[in-house]
Amino acid sequence: MKSAIIIYESLYGNTKKVADAIAEGIRQRGDVECRVVKTGEIHTDEICDYDAIIFGCPNHNQAPALNMSRFLERAAIVHVKGKVGGVFDTYTGGNKGVALGKLGQIIKEKFEGIDLVGAGFSAKVDGRKGPLAEGEEDKAREFGIMIATRL
Ligand SMILES: Cc1cc2nc3c(=O)[nH]c(=O)nc-3n(C[C@H](O)[C@H](O)[C@H](O)COP(=O)(O)O)c2cc1C
Numbered sequence: 235m236k237s238a239i240i241i242y243e244s245l246y247g248n249t250k251k252v253a254d255a256i257a258e259g260i261r262q263r264g265d266v267e268c269r270v271v272k273t274g275e276i277h278t279d280e281i282c283d284y285d286a287i288i289f290g291c292p293n294h295n296q297a298p299a300l301n302m303s304r305f306l307e308r309a310a311i312v313h314v315k316g317k318v319g320g321v322f323d324t325y326t327g328g329n330k331g332v333a334l335g336k337l338g339q340i341i342k343e344k345f346e347g348i349d350l351v352g353a354g355f356s357a358k359v360d361g362r363k364g365p366l367a368e369g370e371e372d373k374a375r376e377f378g379i380m381i382a383t384r385l
Contacts, residue, residue, distance in 0.1 A: 236385045238268040238286035238318075241276060243302040248364040249292050249324045252357045255371040256288065256322065259378020266382045273301050278309035286381055287348070288320035289341060293333035298323070298340070306340055315347030318384045321354035322377065324366075331356045351381050 238260050242253040253270050260268040266286070281287050291302035319341055323334040334356045341348060355377040358367040 236266045236285045238266055238288065238381065239281060239284040240268065240270045240288045241273060243273050243291035243299045245292060246363045248359045248366050249290055251366055251371060252322060252324060252374045253290055255374035256378035259375035260382045262379060263382045266385055273305040278305065281309065282312040282314060285385055286318040288381065289337060290322035293323050293325040293329050296329065296332050298333045298337045306344060309344065311344060314345040317348055318381060319345065319348035319350045320381050322357065324357045324359050326359055326362060351384055
């Protein structure tokens, strides 16, 4: 059985919903187990135990949320060559993919050789506290399926 982990940050719960929907997509195939954890719930050393490592957080001031950036700063440079990676963010207004792009760049630099699935997934929330815009959870599930297919 292959394994995946989704590490997320979320202030109002919307990014957690996206993380859970991606996990559903990953598990749908039936041959990949998936754990979902918040940044504060896991030691950075544990992330290399998984075949796929996915990171997601809200856009805060055009950048990944601080708790995610701090988590990534703390993470040791582990051997992830050949592992599958994924990134996602949530945003409001016209900021689709802005924090996502920065998050992807950090991951590529920190975890050299990780095989990132596309440019990742950016989910819109209606207003700062949400809820998630219509259809975004379905798209998140599709992203999860793409990740599982890559494994
Ligand atoms: C301090 C703060 C700064 C934010 N800055 C932006 C921003 O620059 N661009 C944007 O699209 N959304 C911004 N947002 C909205 C967040 O992206 C939104 O609250 C988040 O996607 C909701 O996810 P969550 O429920 O997981 O916290 C900001 C929110 C907060 C709290």
